[in-house]
Amino acid sequence: MPALCSNCSEKRAMLKRPKTGHSLCKLCFFFAFEEEIHQTIVAAKLFKPGETVGIAASGGKDSTVLAYIMKLLNERYNYGLKLMLISVDEGITGYRDDSLETVKRNQQQYELPLKIVSYEELYGWSMDAIVKQVGLKNNCTFCGVFRRQALDRGAIMLRVDKICTGHNADDVAETVLMNVLRGDIARLRRCTAISTASEGDGVVPRCKPLKYAYEKEIVLYAYFKKLDYFSTECIYSPNAYRGYARTFLKDLESIRPSSIIDIIHSGENLSVREGVKMPVQGTCSRCGYISSQALCKACVLLEGLNRGLPKLGIGKHHRLHEKILSQQPLTENEEKKLKSGDF
Amino acid sequence: MMLFAHFRMLGTTSKQGVSQNAHKKLRFLPGIVYIDEGGVVGLSKEMRQKTAFELQELFTTTGFPFYILPLEQVLELPTSVVMPVQQQSEPVTGAYKAAVDHFLLHGRKNDVSPEEQENILPCDVNESQTCALQQLIGSAKTLTAREDLLNTLRHHLLVHTARSKGYSKLMLGDSCTRLAVKLLISISLGRGAQLAQDVGFSDSRYGDVISVRPMRDYSAKEIAFYSHMFNVPYVSVPSLHTKTQDKASIQRLTESFVTKLQTDFPSTVSTIYRTGEKLQTAGRSSSAAADGSRCLLCLCSLDTVTDVASALQATLISEQLSHTKIQGPESELSTAEEYCSIKGEGTCRGTGGGVVCCSSAKEVDTPDLRELMCYSCQLTIKDMSSIHHLPHYILSEAQRRHSRSLMREEIREFLLDADEDD
Numbered sequence: 192m193p194a195l196c197s198n199c200s201e202k203r204a205m206l207k208r209p210k211t212g213h214s215l216c217k218l219c220f221f222f223a224f225e226e227e228i229h230q231t232i233v234a235a236k237l238f239k240p241g242e243t244v245g246i247a248a249s250g251g252k253d254s255t256v257l258a259y260i261m262k263l264l265n266e267r268y269n270y271g272l273k274l275m276l277i278s279v280d281e282g283i284t285g286y287r288d289d290s291l292e293t294v295k296r297n298q299q300q301y302e303l304p305l306k307i308v309s310y311e312e313l314y315g316w317s318m319d320a321i322v323k324q325v326g327l328k329n330n331c332t333f334c335g336v337f338r339r340q341a342l343d344r345g346a347i348m349l350r351v352d353k354i355c356t357g358h359n360a361d362d363v364a365e366t367v368l369m370n371v372l373r374g375d376i377a378r379l380r381r382c383t384a385i386s387t388a389s390e391g392d393g394v395v396p397r398c399k400p401l402k403y404a405y406e407k408e409i410v411l412y413a414y415f416k417k418l419d420y421f422s423t424e425c426i427y428s429p430n431a432y433r434g435y436a437r438t439f440l441k442d443l444e445s446i447r448p449s450s451i452i453d454i455i456h457s458g459e460n461l462s463v464r465e466g467v468k469m470p471v472q473g474t475c476s477r478c479g480y481i482s483s484q485a486l487c488k489a490c491v492l493l494e495g496l497n498r499g500l501p502k503l504g505i506g507k508h509h510r511l512h513e514k515i516l517s518q519q520p521l522t523e524n525e526e527k528k529l530k531s532g533d534f
Numbered sequence: 535m536m537l538f539a540h541f542r543m544l545g546t547t548s549k550q551g552v553s554q555n556a557h558k559k560l561r562f563l564p565g566i567v568y569i570d571e572g573g574v575v576g577l578s579k580e581m582r583q584k585t586a587f588e589l590q591e592l593f594t595t596t597g598f599p600f601y602i603l604p605l606e607q608v609l610e611l612p613t614s615v616v617m618p619v620q621q622q623s624e625p626v627t628g629a630y631k632a633a634v635d636h637f638l639l640h641g642r643k644n645d646v647s648p649e650e651q652e653n654i655l656p657c658d659v660n661e662s663q664t665c666a667l668q669q670l671i672g673s674a675k676t677l678t679a680r681e682d683l684l685n686t687l688r689h690h691l692l693v694h695t696a697r698s699k700g701y702s703k704l705m706l707g708d709s710c711t712r713l714a715v716k717l718l719i720s721i722s723l724g725r726g727a728q729l730a731q732d733v734g735f736s737d738s739r740y741g742d743v744i745s746v747r748p749m750r751d752y753s754a755k756e757i758a759f760y761s762h763m764f765n766v767p768y769v770s771v772p773s774l775h776t777k778t779q780d781k782a783s784i785q786r787l788t789e790s791f792v793t794k795l796q797t798d799f800p801s802t803v804s805t806i807y808r809t810g811e812k813l814q815t816a817g818r819s820s821s822a823a824a825d826g827s828r829c830l831l832c833l834c835s836l837d838t839v840t841d842v843a844s845a846l847q848a849t850l851i852s853e854q855l856s857h858t859k860i861q862g863p864e865s866e867l868s869t870a871e872e873y874c875s876i877k878g879e880g881t882c883r884g885t886g887g888g889v890v891c892c893s894s895a896k897e898v899d900t901p902d903l904r905e906l907m908c909y910s911c912q913l914t915i916k917d918m919s920s921i922h923h924l925p926h927y928i929l930s931e932a933q934r935r936h937s938r939s940l941m942r943e944e945i946r947e948f949l950l951d952a953d954e955d956d
Contacts, residue, residue, distance in 0.1 A: 226851075403852075452848065456726065463812055
């Protein structure tokens with residue numbers, strides 16, 4: 192006798208929820224998944240009626256499902272939001288150009304306006320060119336830092352009030368683990384926050400409506416709803432440090448499926464001792480973006496790329512910031528340390 | 535007076551330190567305790583006996599009083615172990631110096647001679663007790679839950695021993711490596727709020743007995759070198775996850791993950807350890823000090839105050855949305871259905887709590903215990919097939935707390951001070 196859905200007990204169960212282990216039919220699963228995101232949005236007060244919200248879309252499963260659900264919930268519950276898609280072109284051949292096609296299709300399917308910003312036009316460097324200089328080990332740092340600024344610039348061009356990204360529960364749990372492994376206490380405190388603070392010009396507040404949705408459930412949802420998305424890993428990602436945290440998390444999930452939410456729970460309840468030095472928010476002296484140092488990370492990385500010193504920005508080089516600002520040349524010793532070694 | 539739990543290096547350095555001729559004198563009276571878990575691991579009585587004798591020889595050479603206790607003793611602990619105790623205030627510095635001088639002048643009191651020690655050797659352990667203990671540990675379905683439960687019970691027994699023999703501090707031998715692994719394990723199990731106590735230098739959750747970890751700065755390698763160079767004797771005892779696969783439990787997986795990562799990135803362990811040093815117990819727990827809001831099992835402050843938007847809230851919502859109409863765990867529901875359909879009463883699904891059938895008795899107990907526990911202990915209990923195997927002291931304390939809260943509900947409107955301490 193086939194198992195019945197544990198919610199409606201009428202239809203046959205089509206899938207087993209990775210999050211709770213219950214067997215559900217398709218419709219009940221859709222409802223549960225959508226309702227959970229709706230509850231997250233309402234409980235955390237992520238949006239206000241009348242706001243313009245930019246959905247960070249990469250063409251991957253997270254952002255596709257996010258765009259679909261935001262549109263659905265906006266209509267179902269009358270959030271009163273104006274939705275738009277923002278996409279970033281990092282310039283990775285064979286990966287990003289394909290996924291951008293998906294975003295363009297999404298734009299037509301969901302009837303949402305779309306804006307694409309590219310690294311080439313913003314910084315003068317595409318990821319392919321960056322990897323040629325930096326090598327395969329630290330390139331994710333460049334991509335991540337540049338993308339953050341690129342999204343903000345795109346959001347300002349479109350005049351949106353908020354950005355929402357497709358970070359899911361697995362991403363947040365991975366980030367918690369990574370920050371513990373890297374000893375980054377400042378980020379550890381902030382990374383489980385569902386939305387960022389909204390101070391400063393040049394910075395658009397952003398939030399993660401999918402924060403408590405499991406990656407596997409997002410895939411299940413997209414699969415059953417037959418949503419169109421691009422499903423390849425970034426070609427440069429295999430050597431990233433994050434990979435270790437990801438493998439560990441996947442193994443944890445196989446032992447105990449609730450581990451992902453458990454880690455997020457731990458992260459939310461962490462508290463830092465008084466007297467621990469924390470970075471203070473200021474602005475970059477060169478571009479005006481928010482930064483805790485004299486120069487923001489993007490400016491430091493760009494400086495390194497333009498001068499042929501790709502390691503500037505990887506590791507601790509605070510003392511060199513003044514030199515860069517005042518355009519002094521670096522000593523030979525300093526230059527030697529900053530040239531790339533590993534490929 | 536301090537009680538050593540993991541012997542090895544701790545004992546040797548202490549022996550050097552306590553002798554009157556040492557330059558740096560350690561001014562405390564140490565004792566040694568060893569908890570024999572052979573019953574849980576499945577060792578035969580002979581094996582346990584052999585280990586106990588080896589340890590006896592080892593401990594006697596130190597000259598400190600020692601206690602070898604089987605874990606089966608945990609079944610007879612008093613409820614005071616899981617009751618939160620007020621912490622005694624520390625003496626002011628001036629008084630401390632005076633007390634130390636007094637101690638040095640008048641020598642050691644309370645010297646326990648070897649004959650007076652009560653050591654309960656494995657041959658004295660009751661078979662039925664070993665069975666009951668195995669049943670208790672066995673009722674946890676996953677190895678992760680078993681190890682967690684075992685740690686909790688062991689800690690209870692250690693604290694009780696320290697209390698009953700008059701020791702004020704409990705020294706644990708966790709090394710830097712072990713603590714880094716423990717930190718990751720705690721995060722994976724949902725114990726973020728209790729990290730500072732699990733991994734920090736001092737742990738004062740039991741109030742009168744403070745656990746300290748003096749070896750937290752030494753890595754496993756350093757300890758190994760020291761033991762080798764100074765011929766520190768030791769005895770190897772198998773634990774619950776010896777010779778299991780990497781993915782057998784969260785604890786085992788984390789240990790192998792950290793060890794492997796350490797080979798590629800040698801700063802891993804020290805970085806994790808330093809991260810742990812910067813953490814403290816979650817602030818909100820100290821403010822929510824209403825009637826012993828401590829976990830029933832681990833005695834840490836509860837972290838289940840459901841914030842409006844939190845992971846805990848999300849979990850509860852998911853449970854609700856995936857499983858409506860019936861309250862109670864799914865497995866018990868299916869047995870209830872089977873039972874009722876056999877009896878020919880049709881579906882017994884009521885519209886809420888009024889389910890009048892066999893499963894109702896079980897349903898009453900489980901939610902009660904979970905309310906009294908922190909997030910991660912709730913997960914451990916969830917993995918247990920039946921909570922009735924838990925030792926009497928835990929169940930009766932749960933009953934007591936439940937009665938107190940019912941009482942308080944009745945008289946709530948008449949109480950002037952809401953944050954009454956229990």
